[in-house]
Amino acid sequence: MEHNLKEFFDKALKEVSLDCTVFGFHEGELKVLLLRWKGTDGWSLPGGHILLDESADDAANRILTQRTGLSDVYLQQFHTFGNVNRYIYHPEKELLEKLEATFGKGFFDGIIFRRVVSIGYFALVEFDQVQPTPDWFTDECRWWSLAEVPNLLFDHNEMIERALKALRQRARNYPIGYNLLPEKFTMPELQRLYETILDRQFDRRNFQKLIMSYDILERLDEKRIGAANKSPYLYRFVKEKYDEAGATGISFSM
Amino acid sequence: MEHNLKEFFDKALKEVSLDCTVFGFHEGELKVLLLRWKGTDGWSLPGGHILLDESADDAANRILTQRTGLSDVYLQQFHTFGNVNRYIYHPEKELLEKLEATFGKGFFDGIIFRRVVSIGYFALVEFDQVQPTPDWFTDECRWWSLAEVPNLLFDHNEMIERALKALRQRARNYPIGYNLLPEKFTMPELQRLYETILDRQFDRRNFQKLIMSYDILERLDEKRIGAANKSPYLYRFVKEKYDEAGATGISFSM
DNA sequence: TTTTCAATGCGTAAATTTTACACAAAGAAA
DNA sequence: TTTCTTTGTGTAAAATTTACGCATTGAAAA
Numbered sequence: 313m314e315h316n317l318k319e320f321f322d323k324a325l326k327e328v329s330l331d332c333t334v335f336g337f338h339e340g341e342l343k344v345l346l347l348r349w350k351g352t353d354g355w356s357l358p359g360g361h362i363l364l365d366e367s368a369d370d371a372a373n374r375i376l377t378q379r380t381g382l383s384d385v386y387l388q389q390f391h392t393f394g395n396v397n398r399y400i401y402h403p404e405k406e407l408l409e410k411l412e413a414t415f416g417k418g419f420f421d422g423i424i425f426r427r428v429v430s431i432g433y434f435a436l437v438e439f440d441q442v443q444p445t446p447d448w449f450t451d452e453c454r455w456w457s458l459a460e461v462p463n464l465l466f467d468h469n470e471m472i473e474r475a476l477k478a479l480r481q482r483a484r485n486y487p488i489g490y491n492l493l494p495e496k497f498t499m500p501e502l503q504r505l506y507e508t509i510l511d512r513q514f515d516r517r518n519f520q521k522l523i524m525s526y527d528i529l530e531r532l533d534e535k536r537i538g539a540a541n542k543s544p545y546l547y548r549f550v551k552e553k554y555d556e557a558g559a560t561g562i563s564f565s566m
Numbered sequence: 567m568e569h570n571l572k573e574f575f576d577k578a579l580k581e582v583s584l585d586c587t588v589f590g591f592h593e594g595e596l597k598v599l600l601l602r603w604k605g606t607d608g609w610s611l612p613g614g615h616i617l618l619d620e621s622a623d624d625a626a627n628r629i630l631t632q633r634t635g636l637s638d639v640y641l642q643q644f645h646t647f648g649n650v651n652r653y654i655y656h657p658e659k660e661l662l663e664k665l666e667a668t669f670g671k672g673f674f675d676g677i678i679f680r681r682v683v684s685i686g687y688f689a690l691v692e693f694d695q696v697q698p699t700p701d702w703f704t705d706e707c708r709w710w711s712l713a714e715v716p717n718l719l720f721d722h723n724e725m726i727e728r729a730l731k732a733l734r735q736r737a738r739n740y741p742i743g744y745n746l747l748p749e750k751f752t753m754p755e756l757q758r759l760y761e762t763i764l765d766r767q768f769d770r771r772n773f774q775k776l777i778m779s780y781d782i783l784e785r786l787d788e789k790r791i792g793a794a795n796k797s798p799y800l801y802r803f804v805k806e807k808y809d810e811a812g813a814t815g816i817s818f819s820m
Numbered sequence: 821t822t823t824t825c826a827a828t829g830c831g832t833a834a835a836t837t838t839t840a841c842a843c844a845a846a847g848a849a850a
Numbered sequence: 851t852t853t854c855t856t857t858g859t860g861t862a863a864a865a866t867t868t869a870c871g872c873a874t875t876g877a878a879a880a
Binding site for chain 3: 752753754770771774793794795796797798799
């Protein structure tokens with residue numbers, strides 16, 4: 313399907329692309345999904361081009377579905393990157409040579425390596441549900457801890473930084489967690505998510521009070537057993553209330 | 567310079583444009599700058615295309631300078647509009663016919679009326695300093711009260727709405743006013759600006775206390791005379807402190 | 821010239837929100 | 851059975867936000 317670049321670009325916008333920073337939460341850490349380009353050790357964010365009959369949001373959803381196996385993930389546009397030099401942050405020449413060794417000499421001529429404006433999205437997904445899937449351009453797709461993200465191709469490190477800022481702003485003004493946590497979770501787990509995203513600690517009693525005051529959580533009659541301590545209750549988001557608060561906005565002030 | 571579309575698009579990105587919502591504050595009201603297309607009564611936001619050797623931000627600045635006569639205005643990107651149908655919100659056919667009557671039959675064929683992704687910026691300017699200037703595409707450029715903005719071409723009404731939301735968010739999290747007010751202003755004038763942007767009233771004593779607590783204003787030894795009441799003091803932003811607060815962010819909570 | 825009137829300058833009390841903090845109970849491991 | 855870590859719950863202090871009164875000013879009206 314996408315094996316012939318010229319054919320593909322007859323059906324897609326050339327000068328605009330989009331890139332997604334996909335956030336997952338696992339073992340108390342934020343993770344992002346990265347792709348390794350075929351025959352190289354260069355990593356980048358998942359992304360792609362917008363088809364002619366598709367909106368930017370639709371394209372982001374399509375690409376996300378292809379990379380994760382999930383449909384209907386939480387997606388938010390946060391910034392559009394339009395610097396002239398956004399494709400020369402890294403030693404492109406070496407990369408190009410390696411890619412041409414894989415795809416054939418001249419394969420990319422005049423197509424990819426021009427300035428492209430890229431719309432940045434971030435996505436929130438449930439870590440365990442994701443099936444990381446490379447695209448035709450890459451041969452590896454996997455999670456990276458945010459702290460261990462290497463130097464990426466293009467301006468993708470900057471994209472992740474901005475995505476993180478946007479995520480933090482989101483977390484301060486709207487409820488968060490529905491898309492990142494499994495259906496049932498404990499209060500300490502939710503607190504750890506907030507602490508990780510906002511990069512600060514909270515008093516566990518005050519945290520519980522504040523979160524419960526939003527009236528978006530339901531405490532279940534189950535507990536999480538197995539740990540060497542008192543079993544914590546399990547909670548679940550009440551979708552309607554959560555969405556309501558998501559429309560109105562709340563202020564997470566702590 | 568821009569009289570030949572094909573020549574122009576050899577030097578610019580075609581599939582991406584940008585549009586600016588320019589906010590001014592005058593007589594207690596927010597105003598926006600609109601352009602009327604040549605030979606029609608269709609109005610739109612000022613906008614244009616990005617040159618090949620130019621970043622999106624540079625392009626926005628260039629276009630803004632051309633439309634207002636000002637350089638270094640406050641500019642903020644807030645959203646990118648990528649809907650497939652963003653060019654068919656209005657009766658394009660009639661518009662096209664009128665335009666062709668002005669510019670010549672076939673002038674726009676295959677160039678303008680395809681889907682273009684547009685980066686939305688909003689700008690804050692000092693009302694009195696602006697010299698509204700039409701571009702080669704339009705023959706009128708003037709201020710409109712926000713409340714009286716007519717049905718605009720394309721998705722520009724939606725753009726203004728989103729720009730206003732972004733402006734409000736900005737005003738809640740960062741100091742605002744430096745770019746919208748003249749150098750010297752009274753406290754009630756600043757308060758009216760905040761009330762207009764945020765669309766609510768504040769207690770004048772509490773407003774003064776809160777604003778002064780940010781330590782970004784300097785009270786001058788002058789007063790505004792002429793009105794039939796006690797003369798209010800004049801204030802001025804202390805640029806360094808204002809920028810500092812702009813970098814850190816404040817929370818306008820009232 | 822004096823009076824009137826609307827708007828400004830300044831300060832304090834009440835209400836609400838945020839922060840700080842302690843002890844009993846549960847459950848696996850020792 | 852004891853130990854150890856973590857959870858569940860409530861209250862007081864501190865800080866912030868809101869509500870509000872009164873004297874003063876300056877142009878306009880009398």
